Amino acid sequence: MRKHVIILGAGYGGISAAKKMAKLAKKEEDIEVTLLNKGKKHHLITELHEVAGNRIEPEDLEISLNRLFESTKVNVIWDEITEINFDDKKLYSTEQEYSYDYLILGTGSQPNDCGVKGVNENAFTLWSMDDAIKINNQVEEMFHKAQFETDPEKRRELLSFVVAGAGFTGVEMVGELIQWFDELSKQYEIPRNDINLYLVEGLERILPNIEEDMAKKAEKYLKKKKVEIITGHFAQEVKENAIIIGKGEQGTETIPTKTVIWTCGVKSAPLVEDLDLEKDKSERLIVNEYLQIPKHKEVYAIGDNSAAPWVDEKTLPALVETAMQTGECAAKNIVADIKGQEKEKINAKLHGVMVSIGSDYAVADVTGLSLKGRPALLLKHFVNMFYFFEIGGIKEGFSLVNEYIHEQASKKGIVPQLFDQATMKSHTFFIAILRIFLGYQWLMSGIHKVQEGWLQDPYHLVAGATAAPIGPNAVGWYEAFMEAVVLQYPLFFQIVVTLTEIAIGLSLFLGLFSVLGAMASIFMNINFMLSGTGNMWYLMASFPCLASSGQSLGLDYYVLPLIKKFIWRKPKNKAEHLKDVVQKRK
Numbered sequence: 001m002r003k004h005v006i007i008l009g010a011g012y013g014g015i016s017a018a019k020k021m022a023k024l025a026k027k028e029e030d031i032e033v034t035l036l037n038k039g040k041k042h043h044l045i046t047e048l049h050e051v052a053g054n055r056i057e058p059e060d061l062e063i064s065l066n067r068l069f070e071s072t073k074v075n076v077i078w079d080e081i082t083e084i085n086f087d088d089k090k091l092y093s094t095e096q097e098y099s100y101d102y103l104i105l106g107t108g109s110q111p112n113d114c115g116v117k118g119v120n121e122n123a124f125t126l127w128s129m130d131d132a133i134k135i136n137n138q139v140e141e142m143f144h145k146a147q148f149e150t151d152p153e154k155r156r157e158l159l160s161f162v163v164a165g166a167g168f169t170g171v172e173m174v175g176e177l178i179q180w181f182d183e184l185s186k187q188y189e190i191p192r193n194d195i196n197l198y199l200v201e202g203l204e205r206i207l208p209n210i211e212e213d214m215a216k217k218a219e220k221y222l223k224k225k226k227v228e229i230i231t232g233h234f235a236q237e238v239k240e241n242a243i244i245i246g247k248g249e250q251g252t253e254t255i256p257t258k259t260v261i262w263t264c265g266v267k268s269a270p271l272v273e274d275l276d277l278e279k280d281k282s283e284r285l286i287v288n289e290y291l292q293i294p295k296h297k298e299v300y301a302i303g304d305n306s307a308a309p310w311v312d313e314k315t316l317p318a319l320v321e322t323a324m325q326t327g328e329c330a331a332k333n334i335v336a337d338i339k340g341q342e343k344e345k346i347n348a349k350l351h352g353v354m355v356s357i358g359s360d361y362a363v364a365d366v367t368g369l370s371l372k373g374r375p376a377l378l379l380k381h382f383v384n385m386f387y388f389f390e391i392g393g394i395k396e397g398f399s400l401v402n403e404y405i406h407e408q409a410s411k412k413g414i415v416p417q418l419f420d421q422a423t424m425k426s427h428t429f430f431i432a433i434l435r436i437f438l439g440y441q442w443l444m445s446g447i448h449k450v451q452e453g454w455l456q457d458p459y460h461l462v463a464g465a466t467a468a469p470i471g472p473n474a475v476g477w478y479e480a481f482m483e484a485v486v487l488q489y490p491l492f493f494q495i496v497v498t499l500t501e502i503a504i505g506l507s508l509f510l511g512l513f514s515v516l517g518a519m520a521s522i523f524m525n526i527n528f529m530l531s532g533t534g535n536m537w538y539l540m541a542s543f544p545c546l547a548s549s550g551q552s553l554g555l556d557y558y559v560l561p562l563i564k565k566f567i568w569r570k571p572k573n574k575a576e577h578l579k580d581v582v583q584k585r586k
Contacts, residue, residue: 002030003338004581006098009106010037010065012320013303015391016327017104022072024335032577034075040065043129046320051132053176058129068391073571075578086296097585102298102334109266109304118238123262126169138259147188157256159195162243164235165263166201168355173261174199175357178225197227198255202234210353214363217372221361266318272305280307289345291330300330308346321350354380432553435508435545443505449498458491478530511554518545
């Protein structure tokens, strides 16, 4: 009997669940998978501060859901669910109703006003693309008005900016504002000292979720950039033109400002918040160790919707890693349940956190390794690129990473300049000439070995100076490896070397799978260099050939599009059974 699985929400958890379902249910004809999301894009919400701070455009943080799932069995539907009936196993939008056998709730979260008066009316939140765009517009509008304002008090309100909440989002938002204010100061001819930036945190220190020494380094950097940090005091009220900070026995402090950015935590999205189910204090759903809702075992909650059990009777924190790992776990358990197999308990392994403070500084605490400055920033970029491979797979991973690198290269700062240097476009026509020459050299080398009997006579590796696999400048450990392994099976390795050289030669000479050929050329040349017999020029010539050189004067131009068309084609009759899931609302 066909089972219908609906994944509600295309955040980090929903995407991970859908990807895992697509993989596990690829050959299961009786499992129908539908990803239901309010919009048609997946948003990288952990980078929203870069849109708010005017470093990148909104579209740089958007990935088409159809692009991610076109060649999988996952159906993508854009609709906003307003009601869930667990007894009837139905989801309702304004016009449609959706039937499910299994449901994964991954609707994400919303800003938590923490019960502070005036937050919803007068503060700006940062939890959606719309939020980021509003902040961006607000900041520039304040500078635009300030250049004409002559009243000192009103001018101070316009040029004072308060970020309330010094967790990851708040600190990253402050980092973006620091850099943007430098630009706006010049653009609107406003003295930099007239601009005030505050970071307010109710707890005793900023970044309470990372190691204290890393938090202190971040605080030192912010203070160096003239950020006024207020810790140990909570906001009491946000007004239209001020924020009031409670200071215990000292009374209160009022900061005149037209711009308060509220980043004081999150709670479950409105749809989940309104469900009549057991929740924790952050409105996250209580689940068992399999991520199931106790009263409805066919319903799983993931990411920010889930108060998933963790170590020492704690619940998993609201992190991207949490969302991704709970999403994958829920998908595995649904497939296991359908097949009558044993389900898997959630066993999340969190590797750490990274916080960027503008484009030139970051702090990171990852698997016990603490980093600061540009090394931490580079690590964050690598983690982001790894995520693109996670969600894009072979089909889209490379192109998503390439787009990300070009986006980073357009920014200001030292690290973006490194990206820019790495992405300067080459003249592939001239690289193709180099590729053909290198391929010819490999091909001739392989053919000569065949003519010399390398495929038949097992003594060529150990006979003759020119054929010897170990040269006078061999690296010690590699020489030991050669003697212990390679020279013990000479004929086998002769055949491998000879056929590999011919394969590399054909790949590069014909421009067929040239990137793989270039990678193999680099690998072989490194081995030759370690053995003391390599040619540095051939190694260096291999690197430019990584730049898709087969697209010019090569077969890659014709073959790669065909492979993409036939291997990653859209599955036939993909939406054939959607009519069993989607019906007009009665």
